[in-house]
Amino acid sequence: MVSQPRSIREKMTLFWHNHFATEASTIKDARYVYKHNTMLRAGALGNFKDLTKAVTLDPGMLVYLNGYLNEKSAADENYARELFELFTCGKGPASQYTEEDVRAGARVLTGYRINPTTITSFFDPTKHDIENKQFSAFFGNRVISGRTGADGTRELDDMLGIIFQQQEVAKFIARKFYRFFVYYDIDEATETNVITPLADIFRASNYEIKPLLSALFKSEHFYDPLNMSCLIKSPIDFSVGLCREFGVKFPDGVTDYVNAYGTWSAVQGAAANQQQNIGDPPLVSGWEAYFREPQFHELWINTDTYPKRNMYSDQMITSGITRGGHIEIDPLAYAESLSAPEDPIQLRDESLSLLHRMDVKADVKEALRKILLSDEDMDYYWTNAWNAYMVDKTNAMNRDIVLRRLQSFYKYIMDLSEYQLS
């Protein structure tokens, strides 16, 4: 996350981690968790139907929702229920699968086992229910014929075929994308003008993920100012995004991995402190901010987590964090990367345009200018100080003068409520 080039892959891996949620604290074996995460990443921008199948057969998921215990003599409905309710059809009013469907689905999924040595899953036909499985009117009263031997695995394909014929599947996922990338509130107009057309595109492309994302990110709706900057940053967005936008340098993950892991875990810990512990969502339904009505994303921000966000950004801009390696925001390097750091007005306006998604009021802008100027009036006091620093960066005194003011300046920007929005 902290070091990938400009790409949506990690964001989508996180999206699927929330969608097909598993908890490391339940699985209790890092190898399963690693494999699960690798599987999500590999399929993150591929085909949703294929990904659903991969998740169904994933050893980590089989452990997490007891699929590996599901057998013909005593079907375990845990995974089948979530497959319908959380992973494909959803719980919307148009999703009308029944308890019988859950039971039939569970029987389709009997016989999958895990090998705890190789951390792989396999199919054991002797545990598989070979009777026919009857589905409800919602699925067109379709029947999946029971299959024997190794053929039993084809029942999963049959069932996914039935499920993915339902229009509601595409709509359910389109809504989830919308909430992840745009805003949580989906009114009637948005449902009609955005969700339904997106779902149509999704179905027309046979559930390929890229065409759906492409349509969303190129839509007029996405760029409408009324729909912009209203997304409250998740703790991951906040903690990782801060490192990315300021170009925080981490130890090399290959040559210095011990220290790199320390610093990565510091960022992970910060996000966990803010209530998003990557790898360990609170429930199989993922983080509440993505589904709990009516507050949704606002749930990320409360009187406990809000000060923790500020503490993290304050720490990153002042002392930095040392765990194994050391990470911190280098405001000197950041300012130097801008087009005219010697001009306090341009430095301020460009910093705000990069770090905030919405404009701040004039008095806030003036306060920011005054921080750079230590309350003086003349802009050239800053210009002189910056130029003196640039002439000889090894001069500790000149460096300290601009460093102090830039630290206060960026700390102030990150402490503004606007910084919580993306």
Next chain:
Amino acid sequence: MIQMTGGNDGLNMVIPIDKYSGYVNARSNIAIAEGKALELVNMKKVKIHPSMTKLQALYNQGKVCVVQSVGYPSPNFSHFRATDIWLTGSDADKVITTGWGGRYLQTEYPNYPVGFPNAEMPDPLAIQIGSIVSPAFQGPVTNAGMAITSTNSFYDLLEGKEDDVPNTKAGKELKYIRMIAKQSNKYADAIKLAAGKVTSQGAYSNTSISQQLKIVSRLIAGGLKTRLYMVSIGGFDTHASQTNSGDTSTGSHANLLGNLSNAIGEFMADLKGLKVSQRVIGMTFSEFGRRIKSNGSMGTDHGAAAPMILFGDYINPGVLGNTPDMPGTANVNDNVPMQYDFRSVYASVLEQWFCVKKKRWIPSC
């Protein structure tokens, strides 16, 4: 603490009457007429700026101490660096990351911010009126100060007012985040409670510095245990037109000193009316004084030492130190040399007002 940002021209604030001809020679275009300067009781060496009538009155009641020529060795003429030196208490050639007030508060409350607020200290350790907490309050772990961004934001806090947000989805979320931000401010209730106990205050001018001190007075009288308050008045960087040409007792510097003097006078009167004046001392400072010789634009350039004003019921009144020597023929490099190190003033305040044992903050004592 009242920070006069920009570098205050001490020579036109505390006028060296015993060296008056040298003073006039050095700055004939902006010198304050001897007859207009205000006399201080039993004080022949100096007079003060004509606009500082309230300060004069306080002095004459024995509530003001003027410390002459406060500075430090090897003075720095950069606003930024000099400000950092005054706020941190560092030597001119050293960089210190903590503030002098922050270090003091650290000795009183070593664990801050862990476990704060608590029953013993339910209030902010220090309060800054202004958008950014002063580096003077920076402790080794965290800044011990709380910022009350502006006088407006203070009254908004009391009245529960919120900043306007746009009527958009983003505006809705911003409003929510700000509500949580307010609820997260662990000191907001303490401040409201204290402010609520003071229902009537003395009269204050409608200037920024007076309005800032009005808040400080209210919070002190309301019972906050906060040790240090910082307010500021800007505009002292008077390179040009610091006085009017017709009457040097008027102009921008006169307005600044008048506003400062009025604010201090109003503050002391209000504190007295609220029966808490005996709990307070005040202190002005500026990052530097200005050059002895004035420039051709009716102004003065960055200089060195300058007077500090301390005030309060329990101040030892008087004028400490001699008036600075005036050169026979002033040139552009002539500066007021230091008589008192500013850290010795801080040290006296800490020792004699805050009752800090010497050895607690000077390891060698």
